[in-house]
Amino acid sequence: MKVAVTVTSLPPVTPPVTPPVTPPVDKPVTFGDIVSHWAKAQIEELATKKIIFGKTSELFAPEDNLTRAEFAVLISRALELETKAYEGKFNDVSANMEWAYPGIEAAARAGIIFGQTDGGFDPNAEITREELATIIIRAIKYDDATLLNGLPTSVQFKDAKSISTFAKESVAQAVALEIVFGKRNNTFEPQAKATRAEAAVMLQRALKKLGEL
DSSP states (O other): OOOOOOOOOOOOOOOOOOOOOOOOOOOOOOOGGGTTOTTHHHHHHHHHTTSSOOSSSSOOOTTSBOBHHHHHHHHHHHHTOOOOSOOOOSTTOOTTOTTTHHHHHHHHHTTSOOOOTTSOOOTTSBOBHHHHHHHHHHHHHHHHGGGGTTOOSOOOOTTGGGSOGGGHHHHHHHHHTTSOOOOGGGOOOTTSBOBHHHHHHHHHHHHHHTTOO
């Protein structure tokens, strides 16, 4: 005798709904001493991305100068360069400089910074505008050298002859990319000490060109 078999259809399985993941939004960072400063927007953008920090949580000190060590650390952080244990690349950058040597040595390995003829780095020297432009351009070359193709190698500033030989091409390229501009009366002031605000603005513009911001 045949037995009738009743097949019961199961309801379709509905996959669980996974709510979309909302990327975290960085909390805006600002400082009390940049409220009306010309570099306010660039400083805030880098500070919010934790690329640059203030002297305190309240003060950025935009007109203070910064050292070669400070900018080497800043450029290494911005490019997320790999840091390693102390290697002793420069005779005046010791393992005791724990805040600085990882960034300095990382930038050196990437060919973004170089030392002096005596084997030192001169980490505490205040960085100049031409040094700043040179390091920025080396950072661009490290990340995307195609951005430098076909750029001019000289500038028309009144004080162009005072730009050091090592920096002439980099200054010209930085100007062409609109990363840096001249000062009053069509001068560049290459040996002038760079301020924290100038460094922030040039770095922010470079990272924009690289698509990192």
